[in-house]
Amino acid sequence: MNAWANIKTIMKRELGGYFTSPIAYVFLIIFLLLTGFFTFTIGNFFERGEASLVSFFTWHPWLYLFLVPAVGMRLWSEERRLGTMELLLTMPMTAWQAILGKFLASWAFLALALALTFPVWITVNWLGSPDNGIIAAGYVGSLFLAGSYLAISCMTSAMTRNQVISFILSVVICLFFILAGYTPITDLLTRVASPVVVDIIASFSVMTHFEGFQRGVIDLRDFLFFVSVIGFALFTTGVIIRGQRAG
Amino acid sequence: MIKVENLCKHFGAKIAVNDISFTVEKGEVLGFLGPNGSGKSTTMRIITGYYPATSGRVTVGGFDVAEKPIEAKRLMGYLPESAPGYADMTVNGFLGFAAELRGLTGSAKKAAIDRVIEMCFLQAVVYQTIDTLSKGYKHRTCLAQSLIHDPQVLIMDEPTDGLDPNQKHEVRNLIRKMAPEKAIIFSTHILEEVEEACTRAIIIDRGRMVASGTPAELKARSPSGKLDEVFRALTLSDTVKAA
Numbered sequence: 001m002n003a004w005a006n007i008k009t010i011m012k013r014e015l016g017g018y019f020t021s022p023i024a025y026v027f028l029i030i031f032l033l034l035t036g037f038f039t040f041t042i043g044n045f046f047e048r049g050e051a052s053l054v055s056f057f058t059w060h061p062w063l064y065l066f067l068v069p070a071v072g073m074r075l076w077s078e079e080r081r082l083g084t085m086e087l088l089l090t091m092p093m094t095a096w097q098a099i100l101g102k103f104l105a106s107w108a109f110l111a112l113a114l115a116l117t118f119p120v121w122i123t124v125n126w127l128g129s130p131d132n133g134i135i136a137a138g139y140v141g142s143l144f145l146a147g148s149y150l151a152i153s154c155m156t157s158a159m160t161r162n163q164v165i166s167f168i169l170s171v172v173i174c175l176f177f178i179l180a181g182y183t184p185i186t187d188l189l190t191r192v193a194s195p196v197v198v199d200i201i202a203s204f205s206v207m208t209h210f211e212g213f214q215r216g217v218i219d220l221r222d223f224l225f226f227v228s229v230i231g232f233a234l235f236t237t238g239v240i241i242r243g244q245r246a247g
Numbered sequence: 248m249i250k251v252e253n254l255c256k257h258f259g260a261k262i263a264v265n266d267i268s269f270t271v272e273k274g275e276v277l278g279f280l281g282p283n284g285s286g287k288s289t290t291m292r293i294i295t296g297y298y299p300a301t302s303g304r305v306t307v308g309g310f311d312v313a314e315k316p317i318e319a320k321r322l323m324g325y326l327p328e329s330a331p332g333y334a335d336m337t338v339n340g341f342l343g344f345a346a347e348l349r350g351l352t353g354s355a356k357k358a359a360i361d362r363v364i365e366m367c368f369l370q371a372v373v374y375q376t377i378d379t380l381s382k383g384y385k386h387r388t389c390l391a392q393s394l395i396h397d398p399q400v401l402i403m404d405e406p407t408d409g410l411d412p413n414q415k416h417e418v419r420n421l422i423r424k425m426a427p428e429k430a431i432i433f434s435t436h437i438l439e440e441v442e443e444a445c446t447r448a449i450i451i452d453r454g455r456m457v458a459s460g461t462p463a464e465l466k467a468r469s470p471s472g473k474l475d476e477v478f479r480a481l482t483l484s485d486t487v488k489a490a
Contacts, residue, residue, distance in 0.1 A: 002350070005347070005350070006348060009344060013333070016336070017333070017335050020336075082332070082333065083327060083329045083331030084333055086292070086325075086331065087325070087327060087331055087345075087392070089296075090296055090320060090323070091348040091349070092317045092320040092348070093317070093348060094317070245298050245299065246298075246299055
């Protein structure tokens with residue numbers, strides 16, 4: 001109970017931090033403009049002539065690649081730069097509670113951004129009659145995709161006091177998670193490696209696991225994949241934060 | 248209240264704290280003296296549970312800081328060296344945040360905030376964000392944070408650093424006023440502060456404790472009876488060596 005109170009306090013502060021600075025508004029506007037642009041212009045939403053949000057969700061792994069690290073990069077590097085980390089970690093709570101609180105706050109913020117794309121959903125329902133179950137699964141998948149990137153950004157943010165380094169590192173790691181299962185890359189790999197190896201590499205990719213959600217299939221394995229990436233990255237964050245102090 | 252036994256801290260090959268032991272009881276104010284980089288801050292960070300010790304033991308109120316960190320941290324208030332604060336928060340918001348992490352909610356939280364705002368003279372800046380504060384106010388805001396739960400143990404790393412003479416005086420008064428009820432450790436470069444506010448002082452140099460005693464005892468070590476001469480005699484040789 002006490003733990004939850006601490007996590008909530010951290011979350012509240014973190015969310016407040018987004019909205020008292022321009023970060024939140026800049027992010028939300030850019031995110032919504034870009035999703036609109038990719039869905040309707042690049043994704044040929046209207047020309048497709050089908051009542052689905054495929055052209056919307058397809059872009060999420062790429063869009064999040066730059067936008068999610070921008071949200072996560074400050075989480076810990078800012079604490080280190082300001083020196084508030086010392087304050088935070090000498091409070092009567094565990095480092096876990098702080099890590100979780102910060103992560104959940106940023107994830108909630110990303111969920112808000114995602115929820116604000118509802119006009120796209122309204123549009124597709126107004127124009128046709130899509131399978132809203134598939135769309136709901138797509139949203140769940142997208143949220144977990146964002147959570148995975150965010151946990152990785154959390155981890156790189158704990159490594160450095162420099163937000164730019166934190167941003168670049170997490171973009172590179174997330175890019176790896178995309179490319180490992182990106183069709184042009186896997187096609188290239190099949191020429192030099194056996195299909196089994198390619199499958200194993202692809203199974204580490206967010207693309208492979210996000211695909212099912214987009215088709216409306218919530219597979220436990222896909223779900224577990226995202227949860228393990230989040231769990232692993234947050235665990236590593238804890239190890240890094242502990243390691244820095246051990247000297 | 249605070250018991251430090253054979254404390255050592257290594258950063259790689261560098262020995263930052265080398266076999267320091269002391270105790271501080273309720274009602275005592277212990278002054279930490281020493282040149283820059285002598286290990287004062289590191290020692291305080293170990294006591295507050297921020298750094299784990301390489302070896303040795305710290306107990307606060309009977310709780311081992313390494314084994315029962317939450318219980319030990321609950322008893323302590325801590326003012327870190329740079330007096331950090333969240334730039335985007337208001338003073339009121341920041342103190343509320345600290346209060347909640349200390350388990351204070353509702354009217355207890357509000358009363359605690361009001362109490363420290365008055366104690367640290369923050370009335371004029373309550374709704375200002377921390378990044379707009381002058382250094383003195385920023386420092387006192389962080390000090391207020393350390394007092395929010397009226398802790399039994401207070402650890403302050405250079406509490407008067409960067410304050411103007413009037414503010415320094417106020418902070419020393421505050422320390423003296425709180426002294427009978429608490430166990431206090433503070434570090435400083437200013438020797439008069441030790442004479443004015445401490446019941447006991449320790450001089451640390453290059454991670455080692457080189458002297459300990461009441462301000463009067465320390466002064467008696469020098470023929471002229473001046474604390475700064477004692478300080479120089481104990482620590483200067485090393486400064487010269489380092490240079």
